[in-house]
Amino acid sequence: MAKYIPTIGLEIHAELKTATKMFCASKNDASEIRPNSNVCPVCMAHPGTLPTINKEAVRHVLRVGIALGATLADYTEFDRKNYFYPDLPKGYQLSQYEYPLVRGGSLSGIQITRVHLEEDTASSIHDEKTGATLVDYNRAGVPLMELVTEPVIHSAKDASDFGRELQLLLRTLGVSDADMEKGNMRLEANISLSDTEELGTKVEIKNINSFRAMERAVEYEIKRQTKMLENGEKIIQETRGWDEVKQATFSQRVKEGSADYRYFPDPDLPSLQLSEIREFAHDALRSTISELPWQRRARYVGFGIKLEDAALYVREPGLGSFFEEVVGAFGGDAERIKLASNYIANDLVNLISSNKASSDRRDRSGRDTIYRDEITISAGNFKKIISLLGDKKISSRAGKDILAMCLLNEEDPEDVARKKGLFQDSGDVAGTVSSIIKANPTVVANFKAGKTSALEYLVGQGMKALKGAGDPVALREAIERALK
Ligand SMILES: [Zn+2]
Numbered sequence: 318m319a320k321y322i323p324t325i326g327l328e329i330h331a332e333l334k335t336a337t338k339m340f341c342a343s344k345n346d347a348s349e350i351r352p353n354s355n356v357c358p359v360c361m362a363h364p365g366t367l368p369t370i371n372k373e374a375v376r377h378v379l380r381v382g383i384a385l386g387a388t389l390a391d392y393t394e395f396d397r398k399n400y401f402y403p404d405l406p407k408g409y410q411l412s413q414y415e416y417p418l419v420r421g422g423s424l425s426g427i428q429i430t431r432v433h434l435e436e437d438t439a440s441s442i443h444d445e446k447t448g449a450t451l452v453d454y455n456r457a458g459v460p461l462m463e464l465v466t467e468p469v470i471h472s473a474k475d476a477s478d479f480g481r482e483l484q485l486l487l488r489t490l491g492v493s494d495a496d497m498e499k500g501n502m503r504l505e506a507n508i509s510l511s512d513t514e515e516l517g518t519k520v521e522i523k524n525i526n527s528f529r530a531m532e533r534a535v536e537y538e539i540k541r542q543t544k545m546l547e548n549g550e551k552i553i554q555e556t557r558g559w560d561e562v563k564q565a566t567f568s569q570r571v572k573e574g575s576a577d578y579r580y581f582p583d584p585d586l587p588s589l590q591l592s593e594i595r596e597f598a599h600d601a602l603r604s605t606i607s608e609l610p611w612q613r614r615a616r617y618v619g620f621g622i623k624l625e626d627a628a629l630y631v632r633e634p635g636l637g638s639f640f641e642e643v644v645g646a647f648g649g650d651a652e653r654i655k656l657a658s659n660y661i662a663n664d665l666v667n668l669i670s671s672n673k674a675s676s677d678r679r680d681r682s683g684r685d686t687i688y689r690d691e692i693t694i695s696a697g698n699f700k701k702i703i704s705l706l707g708d709k710k711i712s713s714r715a716g717k718d719i720l721a722m723c724l725l726n727e728e729d730p731e732d733v734a735r736k737k738g739l740f741q742d743s744g745d746v747a748g749t750v751s752s753i754i755k756a757n758p759t760v761v762a763n764f765k766a767g768k769t770s771a772l773e774y775l776v777g778q779g780m781k782a783l784k785g786a787g788d789p790v791a792l793r794e795a796i797e798r799a800l801k
Contacts, residue, residue, distance in 0.1 A: 321510040321546055323539045324517075325476050326430075326468035328505040329483060331493040332437060332459050333377045339436040339460040340368030340411060340586075347499060352453040360458035362406035367585050370395075372596050374460035375589075377492035378418045378434050379602055381462065384486055384609055385429055387422025389599065394588035395434075398578045403452050404438040411436050412463075414580040416588075425482045427475075428467040437461040440500075462493070468507065468516060473535035477528040480504055485610045485632065497527050504531050510542045510552070517542075518552040522566055525559050534559040538566055613637075620644065621651045622658040629662055635689040636661065642696035647703075657703045664717050665692070668724055694723045701730040712788035715739035741788055746779075749787070750795045753778045764800060772796065 335345050341359035349355055359366045382389050393416045397409040412435035419432035439457040441450050464483065470476050484502060487493040495502040504525040509517035520538060525531045542552055557566040582588070591597045608616070610631050617627035617640070630637040640661055647653045669687050702719055705711045711719065711734055719733050734740050753775055754761055764771035772793065779792045 321512050321517075321543050323471055323535075323542075324468045324509050324511065325470040325473075325535060326507040326519075327464075327466045327470065327476060327479060328507070329464045329480065330503045330505075331462045331464075331483075331487055331495055332456075332501045333374050333462055333493055334491065335371055335373045335377070335460055337371060338458040339371050339374055339434070340458055343458065345459050346455070347459075347494070347501060349455050352451070353455060355455045356457070360406070361454060362408075368411065368583075370586060370589070371460055372594075374434055375418065376596060376602060377460075377490070378432055378462050379591075379597060379599075380490050380606060381432055381464075381487070381492060382419030382422060383599070383603055384490060384606060385419070385422030385424055385432070387419045387429060387432070389591070390416055390418050390420070391591050392416055392588065393418055393591065395583045395586045396580045397583050398435075398580055400578060402438070403450070404441055404457070406439070406454065406457060410438065411583055411586070412580075424486065425479050427479050428469055430465040430467050432462060432464045435461050435463060468509070468519075473532045473539070476506060476535055477532040480528050480531060481632075482610065489608075489610055490606065500526070504528075506531060506535055506538075508535060508538045508542070510539065510546060512546075517546075518554050520552065520554065520566075521556045523556055523558055523569065530559055530561060533564060534566055537564070541566065620654045620658070622655055623662075626658050626662040629666075633687055635687045635692065636666070638689050639665075639692045639696065639699075643699055643703075646696045646700040653700075653703055653707055656707055657699070660699075660703060660706075660716070660720065664720055665724075668717075668721055672724070693725075694720070694727060698723055698727065698730055705730065705734065709788065709791065710734075710741060711739050712741060712791075714788075715741075738784075741791070746783070746787060746792060746795055749779050749782045750792070750799050753782060754796070754799060761800065 332347065333345075337343060338345050338355075338360055341357050343357045343360050344355045346355055359368055379389055393413065395411050396414040398412045398414070399409040401408055413433035417431040417433035420430070422429045422432075437456050437459040439452050439454045441452050443450050466479070470479065484495040484497075487495040487502070493501055497503075506522045506525065507519045508522065509519040511517035520542070522531075522534050522538060525534055538557070545552060553571065555571050556569045558569050559565075560567055613631050614624070614627045617630060618624055630640045640658065643657050643661065644654055647657065666687065669691050673691065699720075702711075702716055702723070705719075706713065706716045715734065715737075718737070719730050719739065722728065722733050722737075723730055757775060757778065760771045760774055764775070775796050776789055776793050779796065780787050780789060783792070
């Protein structure tokens with residue numbers, strides 16, 4: 318049986334964050350809920366109106382290009398993409414065809430073909446009651462960035478990882494909210510299967526509204542096409558949608574070629590020679606770019622923390638800024654930063670997540686985001702807990718308890734340890750060890766006869782005697798030492 322290799326290319330659209338729309342002075346406000354309130358004669362395509370280019374949107378796309386290590390265009394123009402649809406008042410969409418702003422570059426090792434700028438369409442709302450379709454033009458003309466990758470991705474997981482990394486980049490650069498739920502960011506995937514060097518017939522999946530849905534849709538499509546090819550059937554070049562309920566793709570329409578759009582340069586807009594425009598000077602744009610997500614992960618990993626924890630701090634800005642504060646509190650102490658990171662990524666995250674399990678902030682966006690103001694312990698007090706743990710003055714169990722108490726009620730961790738009797742007293746441990754050895758002669762004999770499980774029993778007895786405040790590892794060592 319032939320082995321088919323899947324090849325995936327992505328097309329990702331993101332609405333840009335600008336004050337006004339792409340070619341007019343109407344407000345660009347995705348949160349506006351009153352239909353058709355952010356419109357003007359230009360974006361409604363009244364005769365005699367002329368568009369003007371939004372420089373802020375151009376700057377956003379150029380900054381994305383710089384972050385991707387891509388080639389920025391010097392010459393660029395806008396083209397008319399002609400098609401007839403109610404969501405497009407002009408009868409064409411202003412986009413870029415021959416001369417995109419950005420070419421090449423890569424992200425997560427995946428080559429980018431191009432990034433260009435265009436305008437969004439209006440949103441159509443189907444009214445169930447009347448059966449009519451209503452059109453809201455607030456979105457018409459909002460600046461939209463389209464990024465196209467080379468067909469070089471070979472798994473569903475790599476495709477969704479790329480999408481997540483791009484989302485993080487757009488948010489870091491402040492060019493887009495890139496919120497999938499709000500439709501700020503939209504995914505399309507082209508998938509083809511082949512058992513030769515040549516690419517197979519590609520199928521495009523549209524209307525994917527989450528990274529998880531993309532992963533599932535791509536996996537489904539790989540299975541569907543594999544089965545067809547194995548049965549000797551031909552793949553049809555088409556556009557398919559993703560049905561979230563059936564967890565399946567379905568045919569939408571047979572794909573039309575780009576020639577159908579009759580692209581041509583828009584005569585109402587000037588072509589741009591970017592090097593002649595002060596606002597687009599590359600050096601000035603580069604200086605607006607701060608630490609990028611992958612640079613930040615590398616810096617965190619430099620402290621010796623796990624890559625997955627570093628990724629968590631970059632993905633979750635609230636946790637990230639707390640981690641930065643803790644790093645600052647410890648100066649350059651890598652050992653302690655490593656220990657602190659274990660407690661942040663595990664105990665702190667778990668405690669806060671369970672504290673807010675019932676609160677309304679939990680699933681506002683379906684994610685378990687932790688906000689900085691929910692971390693109700695200061696970096697200084699957190700450092701004190703980590704120092705007590707690092708110096709073995711408290712057990713890890715006690716560390717967790719103190720952390721929980723400090724989160725509920727900011728107190729000095731050392732005071733808490735003292736009040737609750739959580740300090741590990743070495744004299745206490747020694748006394749406990751000798752008394753449990755005295756009280757359990759049979760178990761001790763069993764242990765000396767080679768029964769290793771007997772040791773667990775003695776450790777358990779010791780922990781009980783210390784009321785859980787002991788460190789099981791230290792206790793085990795002390796018992797072993799005493800029985801040697
Ligand atoms: Zn307008």
